[in-house]
Amino acid sequence: MKSALFAFMRSMLSSLRDLAPIILVIGFFQLLVLQQPIDNIFSLLIGIVFVVMGLTFFIYGLEMGLFPIGEDMAHAFARKGSVLWLLLFAFALGFGTTVAEPALIAVSDEAAEVAADAGHIATTEEAMESYATGLRYTVALSVGCAIVLGVLRILMNWSIQYMIMGGYVIVIIVTSFAPKTIIGIAYDSGGVTTSTITVPLVTALGIGLASSIKGRNPMLDGFGLIAFASLLPIIFVLLYGIIF
Numbered sequence: 001m002k003s004a005l006f007a008f009m010r011s012m013l014s015s016l017r018d019l020a021p022i023i024l025v026i027g028f029f030q031l032l033v034l035q036q037p038i039d040n041i042f043s044l045l046i047g048i049v050f051v052v053m054g055l056t057f058f059i060y061g062l063e064m065g066l067f068p069i070g071e072d073m074a075h076a077f078a079r080k081g082s083v084l085w086l087l088l089f090a091f092a093l094g095f096g097t098t099v100a101e102p103a104l105i106a107v108s109d110e111a112a113e114v115a116a117d118a119g120h121i122a123t124t125e126e127a128m129e130s131y132a133t134g135l136r137y138t139v140a141l142s143v144g145c146a147i148v149l150g151v152l153r154i155l156m157n158w159s160i161q162y163m164i165m166g167g168y169v170i171v172i173i174v175t176s177f178a179p180k181t182i183i184g185i186a187y188d189s190g191g192v193t194t195s196t197i198t199v200p201l202v203t204a205l206g207i208g209l210a211s212s213i214k215g216r217n218p219m220l221d222g223f224g225l226i227a228f229a230s231l232l233p234i235i236f237v238l239l240y241g242i243i244f
Contacts, residue, residue, distance in 0.1 A: 008060065015055040023048065062200050070204025071211070078212030083155065086209075087148050093201060094147035094229065099140035103192040108132040108139075111185045120181055135240065139189050142236035143229050147202060150225035154209050154216060160224045167231045174238045182241025189233040194226055202226060 030038055038044060077086040098104060112132035116123045121131050153160060175183055202225045210222035 008056070011060060012052060012056045015052050015059065019048070019052060019055070067200055067204045070201045071208030074205050074208025075212045078209060087151060090147040090151045090205070091144040093144075093205065094198070095140045095144035097198040097201060098143040098193055099136060101192065101198070104136055104139055104189075105132075107185070107188060107192050108136040111135060115181065118181065134244065135185070135189075135237065138236050138240045139193060139233045142189075142232040143193050143198070145236075146228035146232040147205075147225055149232070150202075150206065150228045151209065153224065153228075154206065154213065154221050157216070157221070160227070164227055164231065167228075167235070171231070171234050171238070174235055174242075178238040178241045182238060186234050186237035186241065189237045190230040193229050193233050198229065199226060202229065 027038075030036060073089070077089060080086075109128075109132050112121070112128040112135070115121045115131060116128050121127045149163075152158070153163065175186075178186070203223070206225045207218050207222035210216040210218040210220075216222075
């Protein structure tokens with residue numbers, strides 16, 4: 001019990017150390033550059049404590065739950081020897097963790113409002129909701145396909161650098177045909193997909209899979225799935241803008 005409590009306190013101090021640069025930057029610009037007092041300092045301190053505790057619990061949960069289950073499932077699929085089930089799981093993992101991502105929902109809703117204000121879609125609630133939902137499911141679909149592509153790369157031992165370079169060549173080509181109003185949204189979609197749930201699970205899947213396959217190096221082959229998860233949403237959203 002004491003050892004677990006000590007480990008938790010050490011994790012909390014580590015979280016506070018990680019947040020310290022952000023706190024110092026905000027304090028520096030607020031007090032020395034803007035020269036304004038910090039309002040509601042007590043509420044701010046309580047908020048910082050909550051953030052430190054939340055980050056600590058989150059990291060603890062990753063180490064205890066998400067990372068182990070991701071690696072264990074990768075090992076289990078490798079032992080099962082069914083490529084089809086592995087690819088189905090990879091797609092479901094990418095799609096499921098992305099479709100409910102809060103950052104993606106926020107960006108989709110904001111994009112729908114901007115598109116309505118610019119006159120590209122109707123200003124009705126139904127039209128904006130339809131646009132935002134379509135955008136969100138397009139991104140989720142792209143992440144599912146990206147994880148499948150990343151898993152295939154590990155299985156087939158494909159070279160990641162050529163795949164990534166080829167992907168960005170496609171991005172450049174599709175960008176030249178896409179409406180200007182969708183280009184910024186498409187490029188930002190590649191960032192909002194790397195969520196706090198997707199990243200640890202997908203990373204654990206890649207490392208576990210590379211560790212289970214003979215001739216694969218987890219350090220060389222286990223990473224890179226997140227790169228695909230950031231690349232394919234750009235292409236899919238650009239195509240979404242061209243089609244719709």
